[in-house]
Amino acid sequence: MQNLRKRTPLYHRHLEAGARMVPFAGFEMPLHYRGIVEEHRAVRQRAGLFDISHMGEFLIRGPRAGEFVQYVTTNDISRLTDGRAQYSLFCREHGGIVDDLIVYRITASEYLLVVNAANIAKDLAYLIEHNSMGADLVDISEETALLALQGPASAAILRRLLADPDPEQIPYYHFRKLTGGRFLGCRRALISATGYTGEPGFELYMEAERAPAVWDALLEAGQDLGLVPCGLGARDTLRLEMGYCLYGNEISEDTHPYEAGLGWVVKLEKGPFVGREALQRIRQSPPSRRLVGFRLQQRAIPRSGYAITDAEGRRIGQVTSGSHSPILEVGIGMGYVETAFAEPGSQIWIAIRDRLVPAEVVKPPFIERRP
Amino acid sequence: MHIPQELRYTREHEWIRLEADGTAVVGITDFAQSELGDIVFVELKPVGTELEQNAVFGTVEAVKTVSELYLPVAGQIIAHNEAVIQDPALINRDPYGAGWLIRIQPRDPAQIEGLLSAEEYQSMIGVR
CATH class of the missing domain: 2.40.30.110 (Aminomethyltransferase beta-barrel domains)
Structure with missing residues (x-):
């Protein structure tokens, strides 16, 4: 069988914009458009727009959805309320890191988990293996597009396309779900005040079909504020300047959260979860x-x-x-x-x-x- | 892609220009700089170093990649382009001019004749 590289819904936009495309996690992704340094500085000084639709998204639903998410992640979702997000980890029984992710609590019985593109299949297998609660688990990665609007001008740009809620009023690591076309005609959109750059900004989830129109609308709305499309090259240098971990580099199944400085997302006292016993042991001896x-x-x-x-x-x-x-x-x-x-x-x-x-x-x- | 007629080229994307005084100037091609992206660091073997043909005379680093530089002909490094060490982006902006890398004293200037012509280099990298 031919191993074809996957494309995001914005593939043709990237080619039209003159992006240098590179293989990444099975996808053909933009490395840069005008240059990594210029795009990096645009995000620090004004704003940048990234296509990160390669990322994986899983919906977890049902009466035991919360119990399931609590069992497969290391952070404590009892601290979440509807509309709040949390950085977390999946760990193996021996304490090694399966992936890092963001958990969104949509309601008490519906969660969105956002994982690394390279780990989608592995994560799904991990979740299925531990789903003794029988929670609904749906992989919506293919039909979901994800754009990251990052930089100090992000809120001003997004406000031109979204009056209610005022993007400025969404606190860090909070999100709003907007259905029925309330955000640029999207049936289902999720506007999240999160990112991987260290700058204020938003991650925007929507159905794949609407992604090109949203991409165009954002670039047009942000043009006079200096918004430029940015590739994975700048995404990597921006996260590195912040010291954020990248799965496959800083963290892997051979590293545990404590040596990686991620002990703050492991809540041993929250109750049983995968890897808890090993992590308790690891924590007792200095790394x-x-x-x-x-x-x-x-x-x-x-x-x-x-x-x-x-x-x-x-x-x-x-x-x-x-x-x-x-x-x-x-x-x-x-x-x-x-x-x-x-x-x-x-x-x-x-x-x-x-x-x-x-x-x-x-x-x-x-x-x-x-x- | 700009490929000046008067220069000679290597398969590793260096160019060389023989000067009237018998020295030669070496840099990397427009194609190479475009493949690398933003060049942010240049490291060159010291002035005075004597090297064989195809020996490594330094490295250029872009944000994401490191590439070694290969000397097109045997010779001695007699000067560095200090401006490019201070501002490596000069290579991206002007690869055949202000972005030159080193000046050498070729041991056997006839070696230059054995390098790729502009047409040969063009067909090697393909039409882009």
């Missing part, structure tokens, strides 16, 4: 390695897989993500290091080709946080 952020002290760029060493060149860890920071204009990265080197201010070295480049451990975000 042997920790995920840290670091900033190079000489001009160079760290990359995923490079060794992290001490002054003598002894290997103490490995880079998980690295790039040039378009805002700081220095090399920045994240990686696991032995716990003794994990304190902010620690001196480490990155092995880049034939030399050791000095770097300082810093606590992300690398730039000032604004939302």
Whole structure:
């Protein structure tokens, strides 16, 4: 069978806009349109529009939907009310991370789970395996489009297309469900004040057929405010400047939440959930390695897989993500290091080709946080 | 895609121009810079380094990728383009002009004749 790459509903918009397309998680996605640095700065200073329709969406419904979501995720959904969202994890019984996700509580008996594109099939299998409650589980990834409008001008742009509710009035990690065409003719839209850039902004879910019209309307509404289409390249450098984990880089089935600095989304006291016993055990012994952020002290760029060493060149860890920071204009990265080197201010070295480049451990975000 | 007639090219997307004084200037092509995207870092072997043909003389890094630079002909590095080290985006803006990388003293200028012509380079990268 031919292994065809999937396309989002905006594929032709990307080609028309001159995007450089790259394979990502089985999809053909835009890497950049005008350039990663320019798009990155647009998001920090004005606004950017991303097509992230490759992401996976599952609907969980039924009288035991909440009980099921509580059992398969590490965070505590009893803290959610209708219209609120939460960052969370799926973990294996041994504590390894299956995926990171956002849980939306639409009602007490309906939840939306948004997962990484590369993990859709694996996550679905994980959910089915643990669904002894018999909750309705529907994969709506194919028919759902997702756009991210990110940057300080986002609310002003969205307000031009949506009077009620006022986008400015949706607090961070809250959302509104708008049905029956209330948002640009969409039958079902969900406007969520979330994102992966560190800037104020929105993630907009809608049926796939409406995505091109919504994309066009947003770009037109935001043109005079400097809105530009942005690709996955800028999405990655923006999240890295904030120190956000990327599944497959910082976190995987071989990492657990505590060493990754994600202990804050594991609520051991909430009751039974998959991985709880292992995570309780892991938490009691201090981790042997920790995920840290670091900033190079000489001009160079760290990359995923490079060794992290001490002054003598002894290997103490490995880079998980690295790039040039378009805002700081220095090399920045994240990686696991032995716990003794994990304190902010620690001196480490990155092995880049034939030399050791000095770097300082810093606590992300690398730039000032604004939302 | 701009491919000046008067230059010679490598399969690894470097160009070289022989000057009247017998030295030669080396850079990367318009195609290469466009494939790489925003170039944000350039690292070059020190001035004075003697290298064989096709030896690595440095690296260019775009936001997402690292690429090695291969010397089109054997020779000694006699100068760096300091401006491009300070502002690597010059390579994106003007790959055949202000974005040049190094000046070399070729050991055997005849080696340049063995490199790809503009037409050959064009057909190698295909019509774009």
